[in-house]
Amino acid sequence: MKDNPVNKAVLVFVFFPLFVISGFVSCTSQAVRTAQAEEYFSIGMAYYELGKFNDAEVWFNRARAADRTMVASDYNLGRIAFETRRYADAAKYFEGVLSLDPDNVMALKAAAYSRIKNGDLERAEALYDRVLALVPESADDGYNYALVLYGLEKYENCEEVLNKYPFALEEKPSSILLFARAQKAQNKVEAVDSYAKWLTVHTGAANPQGLYEYAQVLEDSGLYARAIEQYRDAIKALTKDTEDLKKANLMFGEARLLLTEDPENEEGLTAFGSAVTEGFSDTEAFEALLLDSRISNDRKDELRKIFESRIKEEEEISGETEQTDGEG
Secondary structure, three states, X not given: OOOOHHHHXXXXXXXXXXXXXXXXHHHHHHHHHHHHHHHHHHHHHHHHHOOOHHHHHHHHHHHHHHOOOOHHHHHHHHHHHHHOOOHHHHHHXXXXXXXXXXXXXXXXXXXXXXXXXXXXXXXXXXXXXXXXXXXXXOHHHHHHXXXXXXXXXXXXXXXXXXXXXXXXXXXXXXXXXXXXXXXXXXXXXXXXXXXXXXXHXXXXXXXXXXXXXHHHHHXXXXXXXXXXXXXXXXXXXXXXXXXXXXXXXXXXXXXXXXXXHOOOOHHHHHXXXXXXXXXXXXXXXXXXXXXXXXXXXXXXXXXXXXXXXXXHHXXXXXXXXXXXXXXX
């Protein structure tokens, strides 16, 4: 059967309008979805501003489902996850934004900070590297980047990054302290001056950890009188023991220095007794002190009696507690 030219014309005429209509319907459907997404997003923002994160999350997810190109939905879902301490989820949302918009500085910063909070410092390092490539003048982001490098024990790199922001190293206590810590970790004598500068610039509440570190670098540099002052300042500043810093250990640091630098002075023995009374019980640190040849054998015997009496008291208290528990 031969093709009929008329039939061909009809086919073309029929299918062309159908294609146009289909395209028109598709565009209309997309416009409707976009409008829906924007409406859902607005509702989500309203709940977010009210602090109703659960409701906000529901509406942001609806906006996201209606229009996957709305990166603002992912960004705000990331904000909610961060606010509710779901840092891994937050990072994933922010990184989802970056998959569509790789140079979005806000999302880069948010993703990097979420990775810090989640403990994923290697990912945070890579993200901050991208942030500073886009906004190299940002001292705050430089500080965060340096903080990550410090956490990764890349102390030289940490110091190098901070050196790029000289204004911060003159004015910002947090940057100066981190700079000093990076130098201390490298056993640089310059750490003494950096800690001294931090102490001059720092005007907030006393920082016992910083003061303790300063005392250590002073001691390592042979500046014993100044080190004792800083140990004492740290003891005064520490109003409550923390996981990393205990008053008894600070007091032992002061006592150890007094005992080794002026062995005949009774002040060291008194300071050691105070440290033990406060609760010092680090056997390893105590045994290291007894190995110091600058302390006489008689003085070592006195120290041993003080320390052993404290250990005995603790054992007696522990035994009484166990006995009471057993009776109960």
